[in-house]
Ligand SMILES: Nc1nc2c(ncn2[C@@H]2O[C@H](COP(=O)(O)OP(=O)(O)O)[C@@H](O)[C@H]2O)c(=O)[nH]1
């Protein structure tokens with residue numbers, strides 16, 4: 669059974685994490701061979717103390733839950749995830765992350781991990797994808813859905829990659845593939861997954877999207893206009909770098 673290291677990036681999440689993390693850890697313990705680590709970067713001493721207290725309590729109940737990685741400075745979602753991935757134990761074969769709010773339910777995390785373990789997909793990365801389609805249950809606010817579709821289409825067209833949803837908060841990547849590109853990853857903010865995707869594909873890794881069930885949870889940290897502009901700039905710079913390299 670392959671070992672999986674799963675990161676839960678957290679920025680001021682002590683109020684939201686209580687409904688999701690225990691569910692996640694209980695399921696991951698039942699699967700076995702999984703470590704879960706919360707990475708908390710620069711949320712301030714009060715918030716970090718709250719998070720530390722919660723995690724200490726849950727660590728007594730769930731074997732998979734590791735000590736929280738507390739970073740003094742805010743790195744951004746991508747930076748926080750990479751900080752933990754790069755410290756994963758030697759035995760780990762798959763690295764993953766899932767958002768702290770439970771928008772991707774723990775059962776979908778389990779399904780993705782089981783897919784990585786079955787190996788049937790023959791890929792080095794599985795990206796969850798919010799596809800509104802028959803047979804799946806995807807509930808998003810209309811404005812977020814629309815903005816998300818515009819952004820995803822921009823990513824796909826500008827980078828010439830047939831991706832439907834680059835931003836979903838659940839992804840699993842083979843550690844070998846990650847280690848091969850880690851030095852080239854420069855984006856630490858919300859567009860980090862786009863760069864991750866590009867570098868994986870450009871190093872000839874196979875990446876597949878897996879449609880999942882997903883439900884908008886109130887209290888998200890992404891600022892629709894401000895962060896969307898920053899992310900669009902990042903996508904443009906990824907495109908320019910890629911052109912210079914080819
Ligand atoms: N560690 C860390 N996590 C972050 C940062 N920004 C966002 N996150 C986490 O990234 C995940 C997705 O953010 P969320 O607010 O749910 O995004 P939204 O639902 O798209 O608005 C959550 O688990 C956040 O706590 C950050 O700067 N550092």
Ligand SMILES: [Mg+2]
Pocket residue numbers: 767769771885888889
């Ligand atoms: Mg969210």
